[in-house]
Amino acid sequence: MDKKFTEEEATLYDRQIRLWGLDAQKRLRNARILVCGMSGLGAEVAKNLVLAGVKSLTMLDQVNLTLEHCQSNFLAPRDQVSAEVGDVDAKDREYFKDFDIVLVTSAMKDTLIKVNGFCRDLGIKFLSGDVFGFFGYAFMDLVEHEFVEEVMKSSNSDLDADEPVKKRPKKDAEGEQEEEESKTKMVKTIMSFVPLEKSLASDWSQEAYKKRIKRMDPSFFVLHVLYEFQSREGRHPLLEHEEGDLKTLKSLGESITQKFNLPETKIPEAIYPMLFSEISPSAAIVGGILAQEIIKIISNRDAPHNNFFFFNPLETAGIVEKVGY
Incomplete structure (x- = not known):
């Protein structure tokens, strides 16, 4: 049984609770996440999720630290590092069953497809991502994901009486502003995803x-x-x-x-x-998107990206593409 949400936790996560609600924060506290690949991108995601207050975060990596990692990864100290080696490509399906969400970064396509298949078999949410120089991407296969969104409707809509009421300005026939009653409603939606291989x-x-x-x-x-x-x-x-x-x-x-x-x-x-090396600002951008999506997934609030996010350095823009449907 989950522990009671303490006053200390409520104070620590006060801003987040006001942002996405106590129920969402409780879900975060119970989430078990695996992050594979601790390059600059993996470090960014791990940092953001730890600050959000997840229950457990497992970091898996098999690559020895290089000078390039020190330049892009703020978690990598410049003096001495000890790490446990673990290759995600060597893990069997059973390894992933204890996690709610699996993120694989800096891995080969075949590895991503294999782990994605394991996760789909187990009903686990799968994400992947990488940074190549200034360019970066994130991919999401959430199998089937249920979430709620807040929508606003006019006072003429059929909404329950206990739903919150807001007011928004409108103009009358003479152009003067007056207030129109509107209501917000939490709408539940189910979104389907496809695996990376199909996409x-x-x-x-x-x-x-x-x-x-x-x-x-x-x-x-x-x-x-x-x-x-x-x-x-x-x-x-x-x-x-x-x-x-x-x-x-x-x-x-x-x-x-x-x-x-x-x-x-x-x-x-x-x-x-x-497309050369790993640039830390791009890792911060893509890592922020991945962490944001994972938090949305756990909290079941708002629509996740379906199914690719790209950072295009030529346009200095993020692009969401839905491919494979």
Whole structure:
């Protein structure tokens, strides 16, 4: 049975409770989260979730600390580090059953697909993400997720008498402002998601997809280039191999363009030099989004992103794309 929410906890999380309510904070206190990959991105998510007050946070990582990590990861001290090695790719399905949410960062595509499959089998919410230079992404497969949203309706709507009433200004026939009664209502919604494998395997030769490509941000296809690079090289693009990696990225970009029958200029050539190493500001942006989504998922408040979030450095913008439905 859950412990009673103490006065000390109420004081500590006062701002959050006023923001999303006591019930949501109680759910956070009971949440068990696994974060795999403690690069700059993983560190950002872990920090934000610990501050939010989750019950338990397990951090899993198998990579030795490098100079690059010290430059992008504020949790990595510059003097001495001791860490327990653990490879998420080596874990079987049973390992994940004790968690409510699993986040995998800085992993190969095949690993992400495998862990995503384990989580779907177990009914566990799965998220993934990575940062490549200035570019970053997050993916969410929540299987089926139920949440509530606050909606506002006019006083003429059929709402229960005990629902809160708000007032908003409106103009009368002479242009003078008067107040119109409105009510808020908590509406319950169920949202379905698809696994990463299905999303990446979307058939872009279909007519509906062809029309969408024209208005779609290039980030989804940049991600395909980066996944192919990882599969070939076993790592992220690195500045120490900049010349060779840049050629490889451009070559893979041409292959992806042909594979999906994209317009030749769909993947801007200017993006390739921006994909090297891990930039801490981009990790902060994507890490903030991932932590925000995890908190929304746990609290069952507001609609989560479905299903990709991208940070496009060329546009200095975040983009949400729904792919694979």
